[in-house]
Every structure is written in structure tokens, then in C-alpha cells.
Amino acid sequence: MTEHSKSSREPASAKEPIVFVIDDDASMRRALTNLFQSVGLKVEVFGSAPEMLHSKLPDVASCLVLDIRLPGLSGLDFQTELARANIHIPIIFITGHGDIPMTVRAMKGGAVDFLTKPFRDQDMLDAVVMAIERDRKRREVEKIVANLNALFETLTPREREILALVASGLMNKQIAAELGLAEITVKIHRGHIMKKMGARSLADLVRKAETLGIHRAKP
Amino acid sequence: MTEHSKSSREPASAKEPIVFVIDDDASMRRALTNLFQSVGLKVEVFGSAPEMLHSKLPDVASCLVLDIRLPGLSGLDFQTELARANIHIPIIFITGHGDIPMTVRAMKGGAVDFLTKPFRDQDMLDAVVMAIERDRKRREVEKIVANLNALFETLTPREREILALVASGLMNKQIAAELGLAEITVKIHRGHIMKKMGARSLADLVRKAETLGIHRAKP
DNA sequence: AGCCCACAAACCTAAGTATAATTTTACTAC
DNA sequence: GTAGTAAAATTATACTTAGGTTTGTGGGCT
DSSP states (O other), X not given: OOGGGGXXXXXXXXXXXXXXXXXXXXXXXXXXXXXXXXXXXEXXXXXXXHHHHHSXXXXXXXXXXXXXXXXSSOHHHHHHHHHHTTOOOOEEXXXXXXXHHHHXXXXXXXXXXXXXXXXXXXXXXXXXXXXXXXXXXXXXXXXXXXXXXXXXXXXXXXXXHHHHHHHTTOOHHHHHHHHTOOHHHHHHHHHHHHHHHTOSSHHHHHHHHHHHXXXXXXX | OOGGGGSXXXXXXXXXXXXXXXXXXXXXXXXXXXXHHHTTOEEEEESSHHHHHHSXXXXXXXXXXXXXXXXXXXXXXXXXXXXXXXXXXXXXXXXXXXXXXXXXXXXXXXXXXXXXXXXXXXXXXXXXXXXXXXXXXXXXXXXXHHHXXXXXXXXXXXXXXXXXXXXXTOOHHHHHHHHTOOHHHHHHHHHHHHHHHTOSSHHHHHHHHHHHTOOOOOO
């Protein structure tokens, strides 16, 4: 709320979403900046796609308002580029002279919306709110998966092997037989797995394995 | 392959996908019929949306090629209609005079593709193949969920209650305490649950509960 | 030295099964 | 309504199996 909460004193800025804008038309950049700032949204504008890639993207819910027609590679190609680089920022396209095939390609590529100039301010704001919410949710699950993966990384090879078998529902004695081990060895590994994965019950562990996409590879 | 395999002698027709076509232009209906039949796809054509709704839809992977401009309600409205009626057939739109907002609405509504007339035959076929594959997958998971739900329906109220607690990872004694029961009672219910749900292990049961979206409601 | 891995003995808790009995609930028949 | 009945729910006893921890031992690898 207060001005100094946005200062560099603390990472408070890491919590407010950002709208990125890429458009080669300076007047459009200005108009969009005003529009978004008028509703309290943080904005960052660029005149071309490479400019945005060179600035490092903050770890905040965000979206991108992207003109289809750009100097250099087109907005659609940039969308493809981002996807290839595993950057999943939601995109809202704007265009003055778009056609239907462009629109289809953009939407198939996961775009949130595709607005034709001139567009109504409210349509743009609606699209941006939707896009940021989508990004927020995506980051949420991504964070959960990343945390889980970090735990999984701490497992030894043997433990990972046994985790897969446990999650598939085998009994300790079956796992022992499958791996040529004594049952007690499996039990001990299993205890370590529970601790390392932070699982408080078998149900918990099974769900975590599910989230990690862990399945037995042997059939 | 042979003609008689399509006869009514056996429900073989239930396995081959169908392309539905709704277009008020008879020549377009004929052209599309020829196109799809030329690659061995079964086709059913209608001149208007209600005609399709009145014929009962077979339980087969299928898709719908739909003209945007229709007598009566538009293709887009029909898409909305279908969604509201919980009919999730993948749609490929075709249009002679479409615009971008129409395209966006269609794609947001889950359309597979949006082709402008005249379109290339190969583009249409690609879209149809994609759409049918999507429908096939959707039906696959829907079937699994339906089967699971049928099993869940056989559970008594108490068993459902206990299933939720088991799946959340509680021990029998904790469940007993929560419900004011003796531990032995929980064990017996639990045995019934395993049998009825066809679960061969706790891990199995947890995954099935997950698929059913079962979570504890009490906190 | 510090892991990862394996295993054993001893012990304890949790889970599951079988049998049997009682009670509650719900619904049907008269 | 009331009696009858079937399913659901509860519990007890007794027993078996599975899961899990602790402590300790030893080998292999870096």
C-alpha cells in the first residue's frame, strides 16, 4: 500500500504481479502502461522481443501483452520461441491487421486472448487478470513439484528403486524378492524414504510418488 | 475392410470413429462426405444443429465439423449449448466469413481448429484426426472414472466416510477416535472397502480415491 | 572418514482375518 | 401400526501377518 513497500529494502516487489508489454509502437506502449498503472498493475515495456529476453524475468506471476507484428521475428514466432525455451508466461496478443489463421495458431499455442486494435480497455484488463491468475496457479503447482523433486533428489539409487515398488503397492517381502534382498533391508530403506520425502503416512508417500510421475519400469 | 463388417450383424460399427458434419450448404456436405469417406472415415451429416441433437449420438470416438453460420442458432451458440449439456465432442469450425472475435471465442471454448473456406483437404483431415484422437483419450479416462464411481456407489455411507480418512493417511486407531468407534470396527469396514473397490493394496486404494477426488471434509 | 548398502536379532505397533454376537436402521408385508 | 426381515453397523475375542525401529556388524567405494 505505502510507497516504501515497493523499495529495495525488502523483496516485497516479488509479490506483485507484472505485466510485460512488447510493441514497437511507442504510443501504444504508453497507452497500455497508463491503462495498467491506472489499476495498480506493475508494467514493464519493451520495443522488441529480444529486449525482453535480455532483461532477466523476475520470479513473479506475470503475463505478456504481445503485438503480432514486430520488427524482427513475429509475435507468433516469439511465442514458439518462449515455449521452446520452457518459458510459460501467458500471452495476450494484440493486432491491427490479424487474420484467422494467425489467431488459430496463437490460441493453439496457449494464448490467453487475442485482441484486435482498437480494443476496449476493459477487455484488455479482463484478459490480463485472467492471464495473471493462470500464471499464479501454474507457478503454484510448479513450486510444489520442484520442492518434491528436491526431496526426491536426496534419495539414493536404491531408495528410488524401492520407492517405485512401494508406491506400486508391493509388500516388503515382494520387494525384497524382486530385488534379491532381505526383507529387513527393504524395511530400513523404506524408513529412510519416508523421512527423506517428508511423508507422514504411506498414503502421503503414494501421492507424492504420483505427483512425481514415479512408476515401476520393469514389466 | 469388407462391406459386411459394417452391417448390423455385429456391433463392429461401435469401434470405428464417426465424423459428424453440420452445414446448411448441401454441396459442402457432399464435399466433406466424400473427403472423409475417401480416407475410410464414417460420416453423418446434418443440415442444422437440432437435427443432430435429435439423433442419438453413438458411444464412439467422434468429432464434429461445424459451420459457424447456421440457420437458427449459430455454430458458436451450439458449441456453448453442447458444453452446457455436458457433451464434449471436439469441434472443428469452418466458416466463409469469420472474424477474429469469433475465432477466439471458438478456441477458448475448446475447439480443435477453425478453418476458413476454402480450406485444404489435408488441413481438414489433419484436424479431424487430431479431434478424434482427443475424443478417444477423453473417453478412455471418462470410462475409467465411471467404473471407479460405480464401485464407489456400492459403498455404504460409513464406508465412504472411512475411505476418506484412510486415504488421508490416518491410522485405524485415529479413524476410530475421530468417529467414536472401536478400532476393530474400522478394520472391518476397511476390509469391506478394499474388496468393494477392488483395491489390491493401500497404494492402489489411495490412487483410486485420488482419481475420485475424495478428500476429508471435516477440518 | 563418510557415504551407501546389506543384514541380523529383538522388539513393538499396525493391519488384517475369522467367528460370533448384538444393535440399529430401513423397508416390506399384513 | 406392527411384525418381519435384510442390510448396515458395531463390538469382542483370538490369531496371523505386515510394518517399523533400534542397535550392531560388516563390506565396498571415494
